[in-house]
Amino acid sequence: MTTVDDELEVLEYFQSDVSNDHYLSVKKDKLEELKEDDDARESAETRYNNRRDESQHKKKIRTTIMAGFLRNGLVERQTNWEFKSLYPLRTLDVNSADVLIGNQTDGSIILIVILPLRQRPSTGINEAIEMIEGIRSNGSTLSRDIDLDFHNDRIQTAIAIDRSRALDTATAIEDYESSVTDSEEFYVWRIVGTEGEKIDIFTDFPTTDSENRCHNGDLGQILNEGVEIMDSPHILPSFFYDTHHSLLLEHTVTKLASNRRESDIPNTHFSRAELRNYFDNTLHGPDSTNKAMQLVKRMITLWKHFDLIAKISPSNDQINDESTSYRFKSRKRNPKSIYDDVSEDYDEKSIEFLLEVESMEVAIQEYEEENGIQSDLATFGD
Numbered sequence: 341m342t343t344v345d346d347e348l349e350v351l352e353y354f355q356s357d358v359s360n361d362h363y364l365s366v367k368k369d370k371l372e373e374l375k376e377d378d379d380a381r382e383s384a385e386t387r388y389n390n391r392r393d394e395s396q397h398k399k400k401i402r403t404t405i406m407a408g409f410l411r412n413g414l415v416e417r418q419t420n421w422e423f424k425s426l427y428p429l430r431t432l433d434v435n436s437a438d439v440l441i442g443n444q445t446d447g448s449i450i451l452i453v454i455l456p457l458r459q460r461p462s463t464g465i466n467e468a469i470e471m472i473e474g475i476r477s478n479g480s481t482l483s484r485d486i487d488l489d490f491h492n493d494r495i496q497t498a499i500a501i502d503r504s505r506a507l508d509t510a511t512a513i514e515d516y517e518s519s520v521t522d523s524e525e526f527y528v529w530r531i532v533g534t535e536g537e538k539i540d541i542f543t544d545f546p547t548t549d550s551e552n553r554c555h556n557g558d559l560g561q562i563l564n565e566g567v568e569i570m571d572s573p574h575i576l577p578s579f580f581y582d583t584h585h586s587l588l589l590e591h592t593v594t595k596l597a598s599n600r601r602e603s604d605i606p607n608t609h610f611s612r613a614e615l616r617n618y619f620d621n622t623l624h625g626p627d628s629t630n631k632a633m634q635l636v637k638r639m640i641t642l643w644k645h646f647d648l649i650a651k652i653s654p655s656n657d658q659i660n661d662e663s664t665s666y667r668f669k670s671r672k673r674n675p676k677s678i679y680d681d682v683s684e685d686y687d688e689k690s691i692e693f694l695l696e697v698e699s700m701e702v703a704i705q706e707y708e709e710e711n712g713i714q715s716d717l718a719t720f721g722d
Contacts, residue, residue, distance in 0.1 A: 434474035461512035
């Protein structure tokens, strides 16, 4: 599945290397064709909405688990299980689980894998098995990363889902177990509520006794009863590195526009350094500084392409923090009003951007069919 970063790579490549008149004409014709194609437009709109939904789904589950298992969280206080890492397998050559919790007392870990809204449970299980194999091959690296000396025979996996997918996930786990002689330990965690207000464990599998589908000890007892996660002793992230750009817009514009309340600098002005610092301070997890820099590039590129911001010349820059400054294209002063201006038609611009990227890809595909993949795209149309 493509992401906005993949699409921005297409945009950047074409803007820097393929900006001759013929390409622009081909792209324009393709884009107009796609905009008039109801099926193409519906497909782009569906992709946009699905990505937003998926982003909100992941945020809800991650923050709920963090609230429960971070130090002094409701579950952590009653068990020996503690939050250890977001994206814990990032240094291994496998896809990463979303969250890892660990038990320092007995050297156990639980990988928590969020099942995407539109992914088959069997696919999630197969990906989790690859993660476990990667851990067993690189256990010392993960032990250092999470500061826990775990045992290879004490690796469990929880598939985290919305309530409605419990039975399908349980069935897929049993199908997997019946296909192998030595299966991994899988559990089904349900995150319940529109904001993830409760965690419980699903044990009503089609053919297996419920007591065999629950963790041992205090953790199993608490999750079997269901635990309300209504508050957290920690400030939880408002967003993550993979949060959808439309959701980031809401958090970011109002935050940056609120920085000027005791300053003569217009509320619409912000600098690249201010944006980077905000992302760095908000992101949770490993390598947040590098991720913040990548996120700045992503958002600035999108905002410029959507014509939401303009660069401020050095002579008019009142921020003066040695980074590039920009202004949101709004004449309002109130942060919420600035956001309303900037976000107007944002969904429409985002959907059209997906069509635009598709038009670039179609034009390039046609070119490569005529000239070969090894041809210099910068000479396209010469």
